[in-house]
Amino acid sequence: MTRGKEAVGLLDDLRRRRDNAQHVGKSGDHRAAAALFEGLLPLYERAWGAEHEETLAVRDGLGLWTGDAGRLADAVATLRDLLVTRERIQGSDHPDTLYTLDSLGYFVGESGDPAEGARLRLAALAGQERVLGPEHPDTLVTRNGAAVLIGAAGAPDRAAAMLRKLLTLRDGLAGPRDPGTLRTRHEVARWTGAAGRPAEARDMLEDLLPLREDVLGDEHPHALSTRHELARWTGETGGIDEAQARLRELLEIRRQIQGPRHHRTLETWHELARWTYAAGRPDDAAAMLRTLIPAREHTLGPRHPHTLASRRLLACTAPSDTPAAGALRMRPFG
Numbered sequence: 001m002t003r004g005k006e007a008v009g010l011l012d013d014l015r016r017r018r019d020n021a022q023h024v025g026k027s028g029d030h031r032a033a034a035a036l037f038e039g040l041l042p043l044y045e046r047a048w049g050a051e052h053e054e055t056l057a058v059r060d061g062l063g064l065w066t067g068d069a070g071r072l073a074d075a076v077a078t079l080r081d082l083l084v085t086r087e088r089i090q091g092s093d094h095p096d097t098l099y100t101l102d103s104l105g106y107f108v109g110e111s112g113d114p115a116e117g118a119r120l121r122l123a124a125l126a127g128q129e130r131v132l133g134p135e136h137p138d139t140l141v142t143r144n145g146a147a148v149l150i151g152a153a154g155a156p157d158r159a160a161a162m163l164r165k166l167l168t169l170r171d172g173l174a175g176p177r178d179p180g181t182l183r184t185r186h187e188v189a190r191w192t193g194a195a196g197r198p199a200e201a202r203d204m205l206e207d208l209l210p211l212r213e214d215v216l217g218d219e220h221p222h223a224l225s226t227r228h229e230l231a232r233w234t235g236e237t238g239g240i241d242e243a244q245a246r247l248r249e250l251l252e253i254r255r256q257i258q259g260p261r262h263h264r265t266l267e268t269w270h271e272l273a274r275w276t277y278a279a280g281r282p283d284d285a286a287a288m289l290r291t292l293i294p295a296r297e298h299t300l301g302p303r304h305p306h307t308l309a310s311r312r313l314l315a316c317t318a319p320s321d322t323p324a325a326g327a328l329r330m331r332p333f334g
Contacts, residue, residue: 014043018058025065028220031259033065051089053096056082060100067107068221070262070299076111079104095138098127102142105149110263112304114152121146137180140170144184148191156194163188182212183222190229198236205230219257221264224250228268235275244279247272261299263306266292270310277317286317 018040025033041062044055059082067075083104086097102124109117125146128139143166151159167188170181185208193201209230212223227250235243247268254265269292277285289310296307 011047014040014047015054018044018061021065022061025061025068028217028222028257030065030068030070030221034062034069034071037062037065051085053090056086056089056096059085060096060103063100063107064103067103067110070259070264072107072111072263072300075107076104079107093127093131095128095132098124098131098142099138101127102138102145106145109145109149109152112300112306114149118146118149118153121149135169135173140166140173140180144180144187148187151191151194156191156196160188160191160195163191177211177215179215179222182208182215186212186222186226186229189233193229193233193236198233202230202233202237205233219253221258224254224257225264228264228271231268232271235271235278240275240279243275244272247275261295263296263299266296266299267306270296270306270313273310274313277313282317282319286314289314289317 017036021033021036021040024036037058041055041058044052044058048054059078063075063078063082066078079100083097083100086094086100090097102121105117105120105124107117108120121142125139125142128136128142132139144163147159147162147166150162163184167181167184170178170184174181185204189201189204189208192204205226209223209226212226213220216223227246231243231246231250234246251265251268251272254262254268258265269288273285273288273292276288293307293310293314296304296310300307
């Protein structure tokens with residue numbers, strides 16, 4: 001552990017590097033942020049010790065950006081270990097502990113267990129509302145995320161209703177151009193579509209996309225997510241050719257920015273295969289899926305809902321089958 005006045009410069013430099021790494025992640029380069037935090041962690045452990053609050057903050061950042069970079073299992077493992085440490089040192093009601101609990105819930109949901117992810121995020125939400133208040137930024141993020149996972153666990157109507165209430169609150173607190181407000185608008189549209197109103201979802205996303213690109217940049221991962229959802233609900237409303245064109249363009253962008261095996265890239269690849277099949281080209285769809293499924297197994301695991309969704313779609317491409325609504329409808333999670 002570094003001690004004495006001569007260490008002040010080093011510690012200030014490490015904090016600056018941590019802030020820079022966080023900025024890189026928020027700007028959309030999740031892989032670079034994860035790499036920066038990975039390099040910073042041993043330096044922080046030497047400077048402050050493994051269980052100092054400064055070091056724990058770096059472990060939190062490492063878990064967050066590792067997961068957003070597509071390494072979901074690593075993120076879950078990092079955050080589970082960190083949560084145990086925070087609960088022991090800081091207590092279960094400390095704001096930092098609740099933040100870690102919420103992050104863990106998010107990545108558990110992304111890893112294929114939305115019901116457990118929702119349970120964790122709702123537990124974090126209850127603590128944040130009690131400790132921080134219902135309008136604290138961390139509380140609002142958790143409320144948004146809990147609603148999303150409730151939808152993914154099979155209750156899209158409930159999710160959409162929760163998110164509409166949150167959108168009104170966020171719009172009043174931070175304004176319509178705040179990134180958090182835009183994120184909730186995105187989720188309102190997504191779960192409106194999943195609840196059976198695809199045209200309404202498409203129209204919401206068409207209005208949202210230029211605003212999100214203006215605020216975040218047109219290659220930010222969150223803006224790319226809105227492009228993905230717009231393509232999806234365009235297809236659901238009958239615009240199959242337009243959906244395919246949007247998805248082909250988006251897939252190449254995601255491969256370059258997020259990486260060819262990132263779970264969001266694979267999600268767009270699956271969606272392109274789905275609408276290729278809907279367009280009456282089952283052989284082309286099957287060829288995509290035979291390459292996609294091993295990639296999903298590698299990134300997500302063989303039993304993840306997304307992997308299983310791709311396997312189900314591949315089964316539908318057999319010559320004896322014809323496109324059916326059940327096969328083509330995108331499930332809320334996968």
